Amino acid sequence: MSNSKTLKGIIAYPITPFDAEEKVDIALFKKLTDRLVASGSHGIAPLGSTGVLPYLNDDEKEAVIEAAIDVVAGRVPVVAGVSNLTTERTIHHARFAEKAGAAAVMIIPMSYWKLTDDEIFTHYHKVAEAISIPMMAYNNPATGGIDMSPALLKRLLEIPNVTMIKESTGDVQRMHYLRRVLGEEVAFFNGSNPLALAALSAGAAGWCTAAPNLIPEFNHSLYNAVLANDLAGARDAFDRQSELLTFITANGLPRTIAAGLEILGVEGGHLRSPLAPLGKADFERLRGLL
Amino acid sequence: MSNSKTLKGIIAYPITPFDAEEKVDIALFKKLTDRLVASGSHGIAPLGSTGVLPYLNDDEKEAVIEAAIDVVAGRVPVVAGVSNLTTERTIHHARFAEKAGAAAVMIIPMSYWKLTDDEIFTHYHKVAEAISIPMMAYNNPATGGIDMSPALLKRLLEIPNVTMIKESTGDVQRMHYLRRVLGEEVAFFNGSNPLALAALSAGAAGWCTAAPNLIPEFNHSLYNAVLANDLAGARDAFDRQSELLTFITANGLPRTIAAGLEILGVEGGHLRSPLAPLGKADFERLRGLL
Amino acid sequence: MSNSKTLKGIIAYPITPFDAEEKVDIALFKKLTDRLVASGSHGIAPLGSTGVLPYLNDDEKEAVIEAAIDVVAGRVPVVAGVSNLTTERTIHHARFAEKAGAAAVMIIPMSYWKLTDDEIFTHYHKVAEAISIPMMAYNNPATGGIDMSPALLKRLLEIPNVTMIKESTGDVQRMHYLRRVLGEEVAFFNGSNPLALAALSAGAAGWCTAAPNLIPEFNHSLYNAVLANDLAGARDAFDRQSELLTFITANGLPRTIAAGLEILGVEGGHLRSPLAPLGKADFERLRGLL
């Protein structure tokens, strides 16, 4: 049940909450993750960008992955984020995730020095050789600092394990291109909230998003309308959430999801410095949107 | 019948053909325009970017507008491009178009020096005062060199005549924003071919495009599927034309439409220098796409 | 004396002033141009970007060129701007300028549709064949909309008449590249005011600028310090004018030069719409800088 074939629909990102001393709060993480499953998410993706993966040390990352798999308990697939600057650490965490029971791993090529296409390909290839679960190649220049071209994404799909692509550039033409050159066999996922309608219209298999932490019913109504081939319904569903989606994306998901949970009366924990809570004016604007 | 209320659907751009001496060929222009009406276009927009408006002198512009209105003969609305670097010339051509019988004028703020928002607002305002037909504000930084912000577009709609917006940035978020802040009263049109599915999904009233010169049946099948609330049908229709739409946009519409007409066996005339015919390799690629 | 070999140093751009009805004011243009020669400019470049070339009709352009050559009267070389969207009009104005006595012509590849490298090369080539005075190829993507790569600039120099390059991208690495690949035979000119120190340090033959309308003595002291191999003196001279140079460039030269002349008590005429006078706050800031 929890293999990548079944991965589609609303893939929800839990945040990684911290306590007042900025230590990871595993108990709270489990509660927040369970809430996402309970509200109907079709998959759970811990340690995504929303889960502030790069701000955690190795032990913390492992604890979060274990906690996610434990609390999800097979109800839906878990896609674990295992991205790392070095290939060696990426392999380490990918192996850990596989052993722990993840259905798939999600990998963004983190950069400090810009990587060449060959370096990125080799990076994915070495990780792929070390594990046997599927990999989702994740493109998000706004966070990772590297923009993988459609041609490179296509090349990554030559690696047998790489069966899914997540596009977060916010450029809908990339999605049309992927669909055109990859055919319907390869699943592509939307990772850009403001593009949800355009991406699902374009044939995306799913939408990886932190929004279900705040408005799961809206996210699902959009997805369900698309499944039902109801364009007008999808447009209406999207129009009701588009301003919020744009806001949370523009202001940083860890900050806005934490603030949104607070507004909803759900405990969301603290952030880890240097990330700081949403400013007062933005907090009030978010309250208005919710 | 030919007022802007009825303006929606597929608004087709005729090219402006030249003879071997690079003079405007009005007879051929009429033939090509008639062909667009005959294939079902819901509106005709001479002297758009595809019509190489800025490469013509004043007399040529007037001859083209008159020819368009003459050959269309009231069958569908004519939206005349009257953009000019100076306000004085824009007013001159807008008045000419109104007198000649255009249903509306389309205006992009051409730039050499970047204009301030106030300068752009005043430019539209002065033109609006000089005519009584509706105006379509056209945003296309790739050609005009100015990117009008959504906030400025919203402000332009305070001018009574400005009742339509055409967005060609290729950013679908702009369209969602326009729909959100403008409501359903203001018609927004898509001017970016590769965004046709996303824009119509987002609620665009129409699609201004040069593509009906080459593939009118595909363009109409997409539009009709959207009208019928058939998302899967729209996606299929779009997928069949998306590579061509991307190609003709990326390689310059005057060049690619002229080449495409030649491939289809339709006389398309010459280009005016410095614009030159599509290169051999691109020509063959286009033949493959058609 | 007035050939391009002698072209170097401070090449000053006169503005094109308009009267209250927005007609070109030739008498005032002559006064303003004479003032530039009197303050020591080594060359005069009418109908540059500062001279709002693209906002003038053909007759006005010819009148301005004639007036410039008339008032300069051989004291320094005149480099006439003759850029136009079409090749035919560019040739027309280049011939006119040669006949009128210009030492050289300056040409920026104006774009509406982005031109291919081959189209740009052919454009320059056809103009070159039609005249026998030297040409300055002018690169300024911020106004013209096309960024000619260093490789294309190098290729343009294969055309015998093209003996000068003016770079206005604001990227000093381009200047180092030009010097490296072109050697010392080809003169390159700086067209970006905020880069004046960097460009002259890099070996630019001259600086094409509108600043001498306002602060000729500062411009010349910078140039003279560089000539004298006095780096500290050049830095001091530049530091005294750099904030003004940045301001006038960022806010549009036609607006800021007109405002600056008014502040200095020199009649500068009106602008042509849609260009409007500098706003009040900016006007006061400019007064502070002067």
Added chain:
Amino acid sequence: MSNSKTLKGIIAYPITPFDAEEKVDIALFKKLTDRLVASGSHGIAPLGSTGVLPYLNDDEKEAVIEAAIDVVAGRVPVVAGVSNLTTERTIHHARFAEKAGAAAVMIIPMSYWKLTDDEIFTHYHKVAEAISIPMMAYNNPATGGIDMSPALLKRLLEIPNVTMIKESTGDVQRMHYLRRVLGEEVAFFNGSNPLALAALSAGAAGWCTAAPNLIPEFNHSLYNAVLANDLAGARDAFDRQSELLTFITANGLPRTIAAGLEILGVEGGHLRSPLAPLGKADFERLRGLL
């Protein structure tokens, strides 16, 4: 002797070499660092971008800092890179560096999530409170992913320890701005190799660079010419190295310095994956440049 007041001139970046198993090779690091002191560097900056700081774990970072201070042995100041995504780890490494004897620390605000200006300011502030040696604020959007505006850099200087700024955007206007608003009291350093002439001409106190690993005599001759107020000499010195500087920057300093050392017959060790050796064609091009 080794305080920040004396920090000026050529500040050299050692690479962090790895053995065949991709472990840090401390013995080789010491040799390479000693070589930089011996060739005349005025300061040594371990764990800069060239030193692949973010690819090392905590123990490795500490070993590199200790090794640098040990081998430099007080001959010149050591500026230790201690940047980290989290504030807590940055403080940890900054304290370590101070205790180990570093003259100053260099900090770039690493980003995954874009930080707000307030978050960046607080980040620096908290680190500053934890140490008493000077801090160099380092701006390099190409690697760190955040572009600190000149206004933010100015604000950072309100923090008493922040006494130096290193600008690596490649925009010479930033340097002129810094000099203008900061006055001569605050030292700004150039971190963009292709801008070395422009930055030193603009008054930079020094040049932080990996180039002395390959061409120390050229780097020093440029700096010395500037000190001697000899602009023509500085230009000549720069022209002899500018192509190499552009090449090593464009192709990634860890890759190109390692390759360059190999070409020079100096052992440079391995890179850590995913970073891979320079490709064959680029290697040969680099050989030609050396």
